[in-house]
Amino acid sequence: MASVNPVQAKSTTAKKVREGTLSGAKRNNIIFKLIVAILASLFSLYPVGYILSASLNPVNTLTDIIPSQVSFDNYSKLINDPQYPIFLWLFNSIKVSTISTIIIVTLTALASYAFSRLRFKGRRTGLLAILLIQLFPNTLAIVALYLMLVQIGNIIPWLGLDSQGGLILIYAGGALGANTWLMKGFFDTIPRELDESAQMDGATPTQTFFQILLPLIRPILAVIAILVFIGTYADYLLAKVILTSKDNYTLAVGMNLLIDQQQSKYWGQFAAAAVIGAAPIVLVFLLLQKQLVGGLTTGSVKG
Amino acid sequence: MLQQQLERSSNNSGGNKGGGAQSRPSFSLRGLGLRLLGLAVIDAVASLFVITLFGDGLPIVAVAIILITIVVNWVFLSEQLYALRWLTPGVLLLILMVVYPLIYTIYSSFTNYGDSHRLTKDQVIAQLKTQTYQGANGATYSWTAYRSPDNKFKIILQNPTTNKSFIGDESGLKPYDAPATLPATLDGGFQKLTPFAAASQEKQLAALNLKNDQVAIQLISSSQAQELLSKYSFDPATDKLTDLESKVVYTPVKGTFTSSDGREIQPGFTSLVGGENYGRIFSDSNITAPFFGVFVWTIVFAAMSVLLTFAFGLSMALVLNDPQLPLKPLFRSLIFIPYTIPSFISALVWAGLFSIIGPVGIFSKTIFGDAFSWQADPNWAKVMLLFINTWLGYPYMMLICLGALQSIPTDMFEAAILDGATAIQKFFSLTLPLLLVSVAPLLIASFAFNFNNFGLINLVTKGGPPDSATTTPAGKTDILISYTFNLAFASGKGSDLGLASTISFFIFLIVAGITIFNFRFTKRLEEVF
Numbered sequence: 001m002a003s004v005n006p007v008q009a010k011s012t013t014a015k016k017v018r019e020g021t022l023s024g025a026k027r028n029n030i031i032f033k034l035i036v037a038i039l040a041s042l043f044s045l046y047p048v049g050y051i052l053s054a055s056l057n058p059v060n061t062l063t064d065i066i067p068s069q070v071s072f073d074n075y076s077k078l079i080n081d082p083q084y085p086i087f088l089w090l091f092n093s094i095k096v097s098t099i100s101t102i103i104i105v106t107l108t109a110l111a112s113y114a115f116s117r118l119r120f121k122g123r124r125t126g127l128l129a130i131l132l133i134q135l136f137p138n139t140l141a142i143v144a145l146y147l148m149l150v151q152i153g154n155i156i157p158w159l160g161l162d163s164q165g166g167l168i169l170i171y172a173g174g175a176l177g178a179n180t181w182l183m184k185g186f187f188d189t190i191p192r193e194l195d196e197s198a199q200m201d202g203a204t205p206t207q208t209f210f211q212i213l214l215p216l217i218r219p220i221l222a223v224i225a226i227l228v229f230i231g232t233y234a235d236y237l238l239a240k241v242i243l244t245s246k247d248n249y250t251l252a253v254g255m256n257l258l259i260d261q262q263q264s265k266y267w268g269q270f271a272a273a274a275v276i277g278a279a280p281i282v283l284v285f286l287l288l289q290k291q292l293v294g295g296l297t298t299g300s301v302k303g
Numbered sequence: 304m305l306q307q308q309l310e311r312s313s314n315n316s317g318g319n320k321g322g323g324a325q326s327r328p329s330f331s332l333r334g335l336g337l338r339l340l341g342l343a344v345i346d347a348v349a350s351l352f353v354i355t356l357f358g359d360g361l362p363i364v365a366v367a368i369i370l371i372t373i374v375v376n377w378v379f380l381s382e383q384l385y386a387l388r389w390l391t392p393g394v395l396l397l398i399l400m401v402v403y404p405l406i407y408t409i410y411s412s413f414t415n416y417g418d419s420h421r422l423t424k425d426q427v428i429a430q431l432k433t434q435t436y437q438g439a440n441g442a443t444y445s446w447t448a449y450r451s452p453d454n455k456f457k458i459i460l461q462n463p464t465t466n467k468s469f470i471g472d473e474s475g476l477k478p479y480d481a482p483a484t485l486p487a488t489l490d491g492g493f494q495k496l497t498p499f500a501a502a503s504q505e506k507q508l509a510a511l512n513l514k515n516d517q518v519a520i521q522l523i524s525s526s527q528a529q530e531l532l533s534k535y536s537f538d539p540a541t542d543k544l545t546d547l548e549s550k551v552v553y554t555p556v557k558g559t560f561t562s563s564d565g566r567e568i569q570p571g572f573t574s575l576v577g578g579e580n581y582g583r584i585f586s587d588s589n590i591t592a593p594f595f596g597v598f599v600w601t602i603v604f605a606a607m608s609v610l611l612t613f614a615f616g617l618s619m620a621l622v623l624n625d626p627q628l629p630l631k632p633l634f635r636s637l638i639f640i641p642y643t644i645p646s647f648i649s650a651l652v653w654a655g656l657f658s659i660i661g662p663v664g665i666f667s668k669t670i671f672g673d674a675f676s677w678q679a680d681p682n683w684a685k686v687m688l689l690f691i692n693t694w695l696g697y698p699y700m701m702l703i704c705l706g707a708l709q710s711i712p713t714d715m716f717e718a719a720i721l722d723g724a725t726a727i728q729k730f731f732s733l734t735l736p737l738l739l740v741s742v743a744p745l746l747i748a749s750f751a752f753n754f755n756n757f758g759l760i761n762l763v764t765k766g767g768p769p770d771s772a773t774t775t776p777a778g779k780t781d782i783l784i785s786y787t788f789n790l791a792f793a794s795g796k797g798s799d800l801g802l803a804s805t806i807s808f809f810i811f812l813i814v815a816g817i818t819i820f821n822f823r824f825t826k827r828l829e830e831v832f
Contacts, residue, residue, distance in 0.1 A: 026627075033622045034629070040619055041637040044698065047652045048640060050662075107393040114389035126390070133401055135815035140755065140784065141404035143791045143803045144411060148404060155356065155364065173400020176393050205385075206334060234645040236758040237784070241792060252647040256762060259651065264660055274652060278644045285643035286636060 054271035074272035084266070086273045088247065089254035093277075096164050096239075096250055097232040100171040105225050107172070108179040109217075113209050115180070116187035117195060127184075134177040138170065142241050145170055149242060162244040170242065171232045179224055186220045187213065223291050230281055251277050338379055346372060371395065405811070411804035413575050418798050420558045420571040427560075427572040428537045428544070435519045435531035436548040444469075444520060444528040447485055448501040448508055449493035456507055457493050459485060460520055460528055469513075469520070476515040498525050544568070580805040590802070593770055593777035594786075601782040604688065605753040609746055611693040616700025617738070621730075623701070624708045635705075642698035650762040653691040657763075681779035684764050688780060692759055696749070707741045708734070744824040751817045755784045755810065783810050 055074050057067035078086050114120075115127055138145065146161065153160015160166055194216075195208045203211070214221075236252045243249050249257070255277065259270045285292060349372040356365035375395075378387045414420075422430070444460040451457075460469045461481055470479035487495050501508065502525045513520040519531040537544045544553040544560045553560035558574030559567045583590050619638060623631055641649060656663045657677045668675050677687045711734065719729050739746075760766060766778030766785050776789040783806060791803035 030625065030627055033625055036622050037619075037628065037630075037634040037638075040622075041634055043694070044638045044641050047649065047656060047694075048644070050656065051652050103396075107396065110389045111393040114386050118386040118389070120386035123386075130397070133397060135818045136401065136405050136811050137755075137814065138401045138404055139757075140807050140810050140814065141401075141408045142788065143800050143807055144404040144407035145400075146791070147411070147416075147800070148407060155352075155359065155361065169396065170400050173396045176397050177401070180393065204334060230645070234647055234758075236647045236762070237788070240761075241788070252645070252758075255647065255651060259655065267655065270651070270655075274648045278648050281645055282640065282643040285639075289636070289639070 051271045051274050054268060055275045057268060057271075059268075074268040075276075078269050078272050078276075081269065084254070084258050084269070085247070086251070086254065086258070086269075086276070089249050089251045090277060092164065092249060093233055093251040096168055096171070097229045100168045100175070100232045101225050101229045103168070103172040104175045104179060104228050105221055108176060108183050108224070109214070109221065111176070111180045112183035112187055113213065115184045117192075117208075117213075118205065130177050130180055134181070138174040139237055142237065145238070146241055161242060162248055164243070164248060167239060167242045167250075170238055171235070175228055175231070179228065183217070183220065183224065186217055190216055219291065223288075226284060226288065226292060230284075233281065342376055342379055345375060408804050408807050408811070411801060412580055412808045413577060414573055414801050414804075415558045415571070415576045415579070416573045416800040416804075417802070419569070420573050420801075422570060422572050424555070424572040424574070427570060428535075430570070431535045431544070431560075431568065432533060432537070434534040436534045437521060437523070437529060438532040438548065441530040441532050444530070445526055446522060446528045448496045448504065449489050450496055450504070451491055451493045454507075455493075456504065456511060457489060458508065458511060458513065458522075460513070469518075471511055471513040471520070473510070473512055476513050476518065476520065501525065576801070580802050583802065584805065584809075589774045593773045593775050594806075596770070596779075597777050597781050597783055597786045600685070600780065601754060604685070604692075604756075604782055605750050607689050608692045608696060608753040608756075609750050611689060612696035612700045612749070613704075613742075613746060615693055615697040616702075617704045619697065619701040620704035620708055624705060635701075638701060639698045641694055642696075642702075646695055647758055647762060649695055650691065650759050653694070654763045657687050657691075678764060679768055681768055684768060684780050688759065688763060691763060692753065692756070695759070696753075699749075703742055703745055704738060707738050710741065711737045744821055747817060747821040747824065751814055751821075754782070754814065754817070756782070757784045757788065760785045761788070 053067050056070045056072070058069055058071045058073040059067075078084075115123065149159070149161040149163075149166045152166065153163065157163065158165045159169065190213060195203075195212050198208045198212050199205070233250075234252065235250075236256075239250045239253050240256075243253055246254070246257070251273075255270065255273055258266050258273060349368055353365045353368055356362070356368065375391060378384045378391050442462055442465070444462050446461075447459045449457045449459070455472070457470060457472045459479055459481065460471065460476075462468070468479040468481035469476050471477070485495065496504070509522060513522075513528075520528050521531050522528045532547060534546060534548055535544055536547055542555060544555075545551070546553065551562045551566070553562050553566075553568060555561075555572075555574070557576045557579070559569075559571040561567050584594050585591060622628070623635055623638075628634075655661050658664050659668075659676050659678075664677060667677065675683075677683050715733060715737075716729065719733055724732070760780060760782055764778070764780045766781035766789060768780075769778050776793070777786050778789075781789065787803045787806045787810070790799050790806065792798065
């Protein structure tokens with residue numbers, strides 16, 4: 001884990017400051033860096049500002065960066081357009097991501113506890129198997145998953161093709177491997193003596209898990225939960241293949257539909273939908289930046 | 304009722320097994336009760352499914368569910384398998400949603416599953432058996448038509464030699480007990496028609512469905528009808544299909560019934576075709592050229608994406624790592640914003656900005672001329688994709704580089720300064736190598752991610768501009784995963800799930816290779832052993 005070492009960073013700062021006033025060359029260097037940082041910020045913000053302004057501009061245009069008038073027309077149109085039920089799609093996205101997240105976090109916590117704490121026959125083989133399974137991300141098996149859900153749907157319709165249940169199971173299964181490893185790593189960092197002494201006092205493994213270890217890994221669970229939530233929220237490929245009717249769409253599939261045919265006609269509504277769809281995730285990220293960064297840099301790449 | 308039974312069974316077992324508590328200090332009565340309750344619910348649900356499945360004629364699935372249920376019960380009741388209780392739910396889901404699809408992908412890659420081979424062999428045979436022909440030895444009938452006031456028709460058919468009679472309408476053919484002289488009216492206000500009146504209703508009468516499971520009858524003249532004969536018969540013992548009309552014998556060849564002189568019967572059925580799909584990639588000129596084009600672009604796209612995001616992200620990290628830069632947290636948050644937006648949203652926004660009516664598109668026209676379009680030119684489309692992907696990815700690289708930079712020990716730099724190293728020397732011989740040690744696994748993971756970055760490609764260009772020179776659905780900016788998607792789901796050129804599975808399998812191998820290579824950096828394998 002590439003970790004930030006705040007103590008070290010602070011001591012360097014202190015040292016540099018103690019060295020005294022800035023020389024001319026150093027000042028130019030800082031000014032140069034400042035300009036680069038400002039340009040990069042503008043680069044990062046350009047599409048964001050653009051879409052915010054388009055969402056507030058009642059005139060459907062892609063060209064004005066500063067709106068001629070400001071109104072919430074586009075937002076109210078979104079609510080009243082039965083052809084493009086953005087809020088239903090948003091609700092679907094949140095529903096699918098929430099249920100997937102709960103399943104993934106629960107199952108990985110249970111499995112990684114066993115791998116970290118219990119000693120049993122086949123433990124190493126199991127760990128290795130999970131590692132090897134991770135080599136084959138199930139998104140790549142879209143064709144097989146599609147055919148599979150068609151067959152499952154003949155028996156259990158709510159887990160078949162075009163069902164959110166089926167999509168949730170695919171998400172949950174696909175995220176288990178990597179997260180089990182991630183969480184096992186965190187269990188391993190908690191001293192064994194803690195649960196051993198609890199078990200001396202007569203606690204069952206179940207009690208040890210729920211009363212001793214779970215409170216300790218709760219922050220990590222939260223980070224994993226948020227990252228898994230964001231990952232499933234942003235998934236496009238699986239949702240596009242599995243969900244075929246408009247009422248079942250998640251936001252990722254639905255938003256594409258919104259501007260697929262008539263880009264210019266629906267640009268304002270699309271912009272409003274983009275703001276609504278992105279705002280919660282952006283806020284979570286900015287508020288929890290520090291906690292999330294640790295999870296991100298341990299190797300998961302956001303979709 | 305069920306609830307009561309469950310409670311009773313859990314209470315009973317709890318009481319009976321209470322004595323075992325001494326042998327294991329960690330035994331809890333409540334735990335056992337919950338466990339039995341859970342198992343009872345699972346077993347009840349499973350039994351329901353199994354009963355339905357046997358009813359639906361799916362014994363294999365039913366047996367699979369029975370086996371899984373037995374394993375689950377065994378795991379949760381046996382003390383030796385205690386650890387597996389924690390693993391079972393996850394492992395089952397992993398097998399169902401990751402392992403099985405992988406095996407199924409490999410299996411499908413050896414089949415011809417696709418538009419012209421979608422049905423099973425049994426379905427095709429059943430479909431062919433409904434085909435009929437008008438043979439010389441089909442029994443002949445005389446027929447009489449009836450019409451109702453609301454213009455519906457019924458026909459009574461009588462076989463003069465066997466005295467068998469049928470009555471037919473649009474819903475099918477039923478046996479009919481015919482009196483010596485046919486009645487003038489039938490139930491429902493049907494009036495008998497004279498042969499002359501019937502002849503004028505020829506079209507409506509011909510549209511009636513004079514068929515049931517055993518016989519199909521066709522009207523052949525104003526008074527006569529003839530029984531049609533089944534066109535095909537299939538002999539499961541010899542696996543041969545015979546055309547009874549022409550007496551030609553067909554044998555199944557790679558999912559199509561084929562005669563000895565090469566005639567084929569459509570539709571075909573899904574069947575194993577050996578390595579044919581793999582062979583097509585290398586020898587079928589319609590597929591080879593686009594496949595390798597796509598393959599090369601996939602690698603270029605993934606490699607360039609990593610390179611650009613890393614170079615750009617590292618530059619920004621170096622800028623922001625300067626302790627004397629003011630407003631650092633603000634800059635870091637602002638630059639980080641692209642990474643926080645769900646990528647399907649940013650990709651669509653950028654696609655709009657680059658489109659011919661978007662500001663970037665319009666601005667480019669003033670430089671390159673009115674005909675310029677980012678989407679229409681294959682090379683510019685690729686530049687556009689890399690530009691957008693850099694915007695999407697560089698904040699992440701900046702973030703991990705910032706972390707890695709701060710963990711590089713500073714005394715090394717002090718030594719280098721004493722030795723008189725220039726800033727550039729310092730960067731290339733100290734900072735970069737040290738940085739790469741910690742970020743290499745993330746760069747490789749990012750390569751693997753972009754290798755399969757379906758969302759960006761599909762949302763921005765849909766793989767376009769299309770490659771008009773090929774019959775396979777490959778566009779100029781398609782990467783392997785989007786090409787697979789096109790082959791399987793989104794093509795006007797016919798879906799070919801067998802070939803799509805074959806390419807999926809290729810991607811599996813490549814991604815697995817990349818990940819195994821990455822284990823050398825992450826040391827995960829050492830964690831196991």
